[in-house]
Amino acid sequence: MSPNQALSQALDQIRDDVRAAHAYPVANSAGMVKLDVMENPFRLPAELQAQLGQRLGAVAINRYPAEGTQRLAAALAAHAGMPAGCAITLGNGSDELITLLSMAVSKPGAVVLSPEPSFVMYEMSARYQGLKYVGVPLRADFELDVEAMLAAVKQHRPALIYLAYPNNPTGNLWDADVIEQIIQAAPGLVVMDEAYQPFAERDSMAWLSRYPQLLVMRTMSKFGLAGVRIGYLIGQQALVAEIDKLRPPFNISVLNAEAGLFALEHAEVYAAQAAELRAQREILFAALQAMPGVQPFPSQGNMILTRVPDAPATFAALKARGVLVKNSSAAHPMLRNCLRITVGTAQENQALLAAMKESL
Numbered sequence: 001m002s003p004n005q006a007l008s009q010a011l012d013q014i015r016d017d018v019r020a021a022h023a024y025p026v027a028n029s030a031g032m033v034k035l036d037v038m039e040n041p042f043r044l045p046a047e048l049q050a051q052l053g054q055r056l057g058a059v060a061i062n063r064y065p066a067e068g069t070q071r072l073a074a075a076l077a078a079h080a081g082m083p084a085g086c087a088i089t090l091g092n093g094s095d096e097l098i099t100l101l102s103m104a105v106s107k108p109g110a111v112v113l114s115p116e117p118s119f120v121m122y123e124m125s126a127r128y129q130g131l132k133y134v135g136v137p138l139r140a141d142f143e144l145d146v147e148a149m150l151a152a153v154k155q156h157r158p159a160l161i162y163l164a165y166p167n168n169p170t171g172n173l174w175d176a177d178v179i180e181q182i183i184q185a186a187p188g189l190v191v192m193d194e195a196y197q198p199f200a201e202r203d204s205m206a207w208l209s210r211y212p213q214l215l216v217m218r219t220m221s222k223f224g225l226a227g228v229r230i231g232y233l234i235g236q237q238a239l240v241a242e243i244d245k246l247r248p249p250f251n252i253s254v255l256n257a258e259a260g261l262f263a264l265e266h267a268e269v270y271a272a273q274a275a276e277l278r279a280q281r282e283i284l285f286a287a288l289q290a291m292p293g294v295q296p297f298p299s300q301g302n303m304i305l306t307r308v309p310d311a312p313a314t315f316a317a318l319k320a321r322g323v324l325v326k327n328s329s330a331a332h333p334m335l336r337n338c339l340r341i342t343v344g345t346a347q348e349n350q351a352l353l354a355a356m357k358e359s360l
């Protein structure tokens with residue numbers, strides 16, 4: 001058999017849906033003002049960088065991860081205020097936890113449900129696991145459509161419901177009463193995805209004691225460690241134990257665990273960064289709102305979804321001026337002409353606003 005035939009036969013073994021799919025796009029951002037994926041723009045102060053370097057240098061990288069992962073899990077549980085009776089498991093980012101959740105509920109005919117537009121990985125992960133995905137449109141003001149959600153829950157009996165709180169890309173925190181109605185109606189698991197919790201004024205941790213079917217998922221990414229890849233999932237011990245069985249045993253590297261622990265030991269530095277970003281969000285919101293033809297949507301995250309007259313043109317013009325945002329226009333009909341702008345430093349936001357004035 002020729003090498004070409006062998007390769008072609010090998011490719012024929014790959015699932016048709018995988019071959020038809022596109023890889024998750026990661027934009028080239030070298031040298032740009034990077035306001036596209038909700039990263040924390042601040043780095044550690046130089047002195048802490050040096051201390052972290054020392055700590056990482058001393059880690060036994062010849063060993064598989066063991067106690068370090070447990071220590072990080074305990075530190076995250078304390079940091080998040082995990083309620084009594086609950087347990088925690090860690091993922092290589094919350095992306096991995098979403099994959100594990102899809103695997104866990106992947107029985108024939110099982111349904112995953114989420115309002116939309118929301119985080120794209122819920123659908124992508126469900127489909128790759130052979131699950132049916134049902135998206136329920138938000139209202140025009142991006143609030144949950146309570147009747148539509150309850151009707152969809154009744155009709156599809158979802159094994160798993162995701163509620164991003166605050167939502168990505170819309171940035172808002174949905175009505176708490178409506179969420180409770182959905183949780184009460186849910187026949188399966190409900191995951192509150194709190195990736196943007198450091199920037200929000202409410203969270204759902206207290207509901208864990210009331211609703212055993214609930215899981216709260218958080219990440220260290222938006223907190224300031226997107227490059228480190230640590231997500232965590234908190235819920236009833238019995239439920240978390242099942243998800244934990246699917247976790248690759250060494251999914252958190254010893255270096256990641258040490259960096260995560262170090263960050264939590266300096267949580268006050270990150271808390272100050274989050275406070276600065278919340279303040280910058282309000283300044284940026286007001287400046288965007290003052291621009292003719294520009295409609296920013298109120299946000300409890302570190303991004304502002306913003307409608308402009310012609311999003312593809314504005315996106316391209318911003319990019320030409322060295323500012324990278326996310327063009328969300330094509331992601332969902334409700335996001336027509338919307339850009340998702342990550343809140344940056346005061347300087348970055350000024351650069352964005354100056355470029356925006358020339359790009360509308």
Ligand SMILES: Cc1ncc(COP(=O)(O)O)c(C=O)c1O
Pocket residue numbers: 037038092093094095096119164167168193195218219220221226230231
């Ligand atoms: C709502 C939501 N959940 C989860 C994630 C994934 O985060 P992580 O970096 O922990 O994989 C994101 C990333 O943007 C997100 O917006």
